[in-house]
Amino acid sequence: MDMAGLTVSRILHAGYVFECEGRRIAFDTIFENPFSRNCHAFPDVRFDGEAIRRQRFDAVFISHFHDDHCSLESLDLLDRATPLYIYCLFDELFDMVRHLGFTQVHSLALNRPVEIGPFSVTPREAMDAGVDSMFQVRAAGMNVLNVVDSWIDDGTLAQLVAQGPWDMVLWPFQTMRELEVLAPTRHAAAPPGLPEEWIAQLKALAPRIVVPSSCQFLQEPWSWYNRAFFPISYARFAQEVGAALPDVRIVRLDPSVSVRLDAGGLHAAPPLPWVIPVGPQDVDYVYEGNAAPPPTGEIARHFAPLGEQEQARVTGYCRHGLVAKYGDTEAGCDYFDRPRTWRLSVFDHDGRACDYHYRLDGGRASLVDAGAAPLGWTTEIPAAKLYAALELGESLTSMYMRINDAVFDADTERELLDAEIVDDPLIRCLFGDTFGAYQAAQLRRLLAR
Secondary structure: OOOOOEEEEEOOOOEEEEEEEEEEEOOOOOOOOOOOEEEEEOOOOOEHHHHHHHHOEEEEOOOOOOOOOOOOHHOOOOOOOEEEEEOOOHHHHHHHHHHHOOEEEEOOOOOOOOOOOOOEEEEOOOOOOOOOEEEEEEEEOEEEEEEEOOOHHHHHHHHHHHHOOEEEEEOOOOOOHHHHHOOOHHOOOOOOOHHOOOOOOOOHHHOOOEEEEEOOEEOOOOOHHHOOOOOOOHHHHHHHHHOOOOOEEEOOOOOEEEEEOOOOOOEEEOOOOOEEOOOOOOOOOOOOOOOOOHHHHHHOOOOOOOOOOHHHHHHHHHHHHHHHHOOOOOOOOHHHHHEEEEEEEEEEOOOOOEEEEEEEEEEEEEEOOOOOOOOOOEEEEHHHHHHHHHHHHOOOHHHHOOOOOOOOOOHHHHHOOHHHHOOOHHHHHHHHOOOOOOHHHHHHHHHHO
């Protein structure tokens, strides 16, 4: 056994550097703050881009294509000869990464190990195997499970238990309350406790050390999401896991922090010099349920006005593009099987709404006059965020969309009880059949430089 052990360093979110016997590999390399446009590192950090350009990694592993794990802006800082191993079922992502100039781009297969010097890295199946993966890392006699963002089903859990014993598990400690922020008037605030299955799964894995990992960010400082989106604090995680697994050591690794893991335990190691902490690091989440969400018009005032061409893009989409796109989407529930009138409200930087009314009938959408029929669905969004989704690849979790924040007639209210919020017509049109919009927008910007 290598007595030097395995060094594990936190970059940000689900990003890590593993070092052993002079070889280094990295996972989900995000070197941006904010990342995904408005996910601000928590605690705050900045990155030394020039120092990162001088780094050499023996390999980089990417667990899935989401923009907070696979960012071309971050990959652009890496040497183009760096071997990249990506779990993704879509060829388009591999094409974009190669177009950026990387010469060794590999597709990961579940349960097939990749050997890099002293490291053996095996992708393991996540609950949503069509999207993401987990990583089992063996080196220096240590066995580490990087769960990344994944949820684990019973079949995979049994396989992982059989792969034990586990020295360290990097566990995605935070849940995200998407429905509560999309439709706060229609969803009760979630309790701040950990999901029951987490404790059972951690007991089954029985690791020596658990690191609360992933979801390490906040939205803009003024955002109500910061009090409503993330219900689990670091302290709550340590309290519940510690009570259920008293023999497990719970270790928080903030950005830049490094530890050396060996058979004797965990030891401090020099931090990553190119990840630079900013301000207080011993900070924690505060959860206040739905946190009295401000009106969408008030939120929209925080964003800069759109330029003339940008506004024309938004207006053109609402009048023509969305109408054409709606026919290419399908609802996941039967609420839209009958004709509905939908109001889309787009708020400018002064908080003023421009309302568009659509008649949704089967696979067709058409603009109609206000009051033509009782409303059956409403959507609100700041114009700046709609533009960002159309042209910059911004994702749903940061768009401040507000769904069905209205009182409908009694029949509609009853029928809405069985409707799915994510079947919202705007969500379907923007994201229903789109892959890699964020990375594609990044690639256009990078190649234009």
